[in-house]
Amino acid sequence: MTLLKTHLYDEHVKLNAKIVPFAGWDMPVQYTSVKDEVLAIRNNVGVFDVSHMGEFFVEGKDAEQFVDYLVTNDIIGAPTGKAIYSPLCRDNGTVIDDLIVYKLAPGRVLICVNASNIDKDFLWIKSQLHGFDCTLKNKSDEYSLLALQGPKSYQILKPLLKELPDLEYYSVFETQFEGAPVIIARTGYTGEDGFEVFGDHACIKHLWQIFMNNGVVPCGLAARDVLRLEVCYPLYGHELNDELNPYDAGLGWTVKGQKARFIGKAALADKKAHYKLFKLTLDRGIPREGYQVLNGKNEVIGIITSGTMSVVTNKGIAFARIQIDKVPVDEVFLVDIRQKPYAAQLVKKPFVTGGHK
Amino acid sequence: MSTNIPANLKYTKEHEWVLVEGETISVGITDFAQSALGDIVFLEVPQIGVELKEGSTFGVVESIKSVSDLYTPVSGEVTARNTDIESSPEKINQDAYGAWLIKVKIKNASDLNKLLTAQQYQEFCNTSH
Numbered sequence: 001m002t003l004l005k006t007h008l009y010d011e012h013v014k015l016n017a018k019i020v021p022f023a024g025w026d027m028p029v030q031y032t033s034v035k036d037e038v039l040a041i042r043n044n045v046g047v048f049d050v051s052h053m054g055e056f057f058v059e060g061k062d063a064e065q066f067v068d069y070l071v072t073n074d075i076i077g078a079p080t081g082k083a084i085y086s087p088l089c090r091d092n093g094t095v096i097d098d099l100i101v102y103k104l105a106p107g108r109v110l111i112c113v114n115a116s117n118i119d120k121d122f123l124w125i126k127s128q129l130h131g132f133d134c135t136l137k138n139k140s141d142e143y144s145l146l147a148l149q150g151p152k153s154y155q156i157l158k159p160l161l162k163e164l165p166d167l168e169y170y171s172v173f174e175t176q177f178e179g180a181p182v183i184i185a186r187t188g189y190t191g192e193d194g195f196e197v198f199g200d201h202a203c204i205k206h207l208w209q210i211f212m213n214n215g216v217v218p219c220g221l222a223a224r225d226v227l228r229l230e231v232c233y234p235l236y237g238h239e240l241n242d243e244l245n246p247y248d249a250g251l252g253w254t255v256k257g258q259k260a261r262f263i264g265k266a267a268l269a270d271k272k273a274h275y276k277l278f279k280l281t282l283d284r285g286i287p288r289e290g291y292q293v294l295n296g297k298n299e300v301i302g303i304i305t306s307g308t309m310s311v312v313t314n315k316g317i318a319f320a321r322i323q324i325d326k327v328p329v330d331e332v333f334l335v336d337i338r339q340k341p342y343a344a345q346l347v348k349k350p351f352v353t354g355g356h357k
Numbered sequence: 358m359s360t361n362i363p364a365n366l367k368y369t370k371e372h373e374w375v376l377v378e379g380e381t382i383s384v385g386i387t388d389f390a391q392s393a394l395g396d397i398v399f400l401e402v403p404q405i406g407v408e409l410k411e412g413s414t415f416g417v418v419e420s421i422k423s424v425s426d427l428y429t430p431v432s433g434e435v436t437a438r439n440t441d442i443e444s445s446p447e448k449i450n451q452d453a454y455g456a457w458l459i460k461v462k463i464k465n466a467s468d469l470n471k472l473l474t475a476q477q478y479q480e481f482c483n484t485s486h
Contacts, residue, residue, distance in 0.1 A: 222395070309419070
């Protein structure tokens with residue numbers, strides 16, 4: 001199989017990035033040091049090429065109604081200009097993908113989906129269109145996408161655009177960069193302030209080059225994974241998958257049962273979870289995906305779905321998926337690392353508090 | 358990829374370096390290995406007194422992204438472990454050849470013959486990556 005390359009591939013090679021296969025793409029995993037890249041975004045500013053992600057446009061009279069029907073979160077109730085995170089579920093409540101819906105204008109909605117799920121999502125969404133007066137277009141091949149993240153994002157981006165108001169977090173705005181239309185969203189996957197910029201390949205490539213000349217730190221997928229896990233954002237294929245419902249992954253807050261209708265409503269009405277997702281931190285040892293989680297009696301109660309060493313706390317951090325009937329009341333969790341149990345502390349709040357608005 | 362491979366050391370195909378000092382060896386990981394791993398954040402090595410068998414794993418080194426086994430270059434007993442590197446494993450990234458991990462008392466001197474010379478290791482790195 002030939003791996004796809006984003007239009008910035010040559011820029012990554014020029015920067016000496018380590019390139020790895022990811023979701024069918026050749027993607028930069030690291031440029032210099034994962035630590036330095038994480039800290040650049042927490043304290044300063046960095047940028048990711050996330051052009052592998054998918055962009056679907058829903059346009060027409062019923063665009064908002066259709067997307068509201070597709071996803072579990074409330075789309076109709078949100079004002080134009082908002083971005084809304086939501087799972088996309090089947091009738092039985094299992095999660096096809098998690099995505100962000102951008103309400104660009106009345107009758108015009110952008111859906112940004114995970115790269116690994118573009119084909120699956122598109123087929124599913126297309127199959128649901130019947131009865132709605134709107135069109136669906138997969139424009140993933142026409143758009144490149146950068147995520148500029150970190151406390152200095154606004155001051156870097158503002159002078160480059162025709163106009164950039166001080167947008168609220170999770171909102172979206174259409175403007176121009178060097179005469180080309182771009183979509184700017186105050187979103188990201190790091191917990192820090194920042195912007196995602198959707199545009200055509202040539203303009204995004206030039207924007208990337210300007211970022212590099214302005215001292216923005218290029219950041220790879222390894223740093224992105226640490227950043228999202230530090231602030232406890234789920235990742236499809238890890239905390240979420242085709243067998244789980246939103247409640248299994250702690251995403252009950254995205255299921256708006258009061259909506260008149262949406263796919264999966266009946267199945268999700270009882271809010272039944274088979275698993276509970278916990279945040280664990282370890283003083284010693286690094287929890288990794290697939291490691292078993294044990295209770296105080298050394299019985300297996302679940303698995304680590306994502307784990308790493310936090311750059312900010314310098315401790316092992318992880319999401320653990322625990323079977324609902326095996327949640328330990330004494331809150332004693334151990335992680336089996338190479339056949340040895342390591343004590344893990346249960347944490348209620350995210351490991352790191354991001355600085356987003 | 359340019360790597361630093363000192364001529365006075367011996368090497369394994371698993372990217373450990375070996376410094377022979379009389380009847381004892383010091384073991385670390387090569388510059389090539391530290392560069393491939395990235396930011397090293399965790400090290401696990403055996404207690405002093407443990408008997409190691411040539412070719413078996415003796416510990417792990419973890420970077421932010423990955424876990425890698427460490428392989429025993431020469432059979433023998435662990436006589437020392439570098440607690441300084443255990444508490445600051447990032448020093449391996451800074452100076453791979455200054456960061457020995459354990460010392461082993463050589464049991465069979467013939468094991469040393471199986472190790473690669475600097476030139477052989479250089480060729481191995483060139484052809485396998």
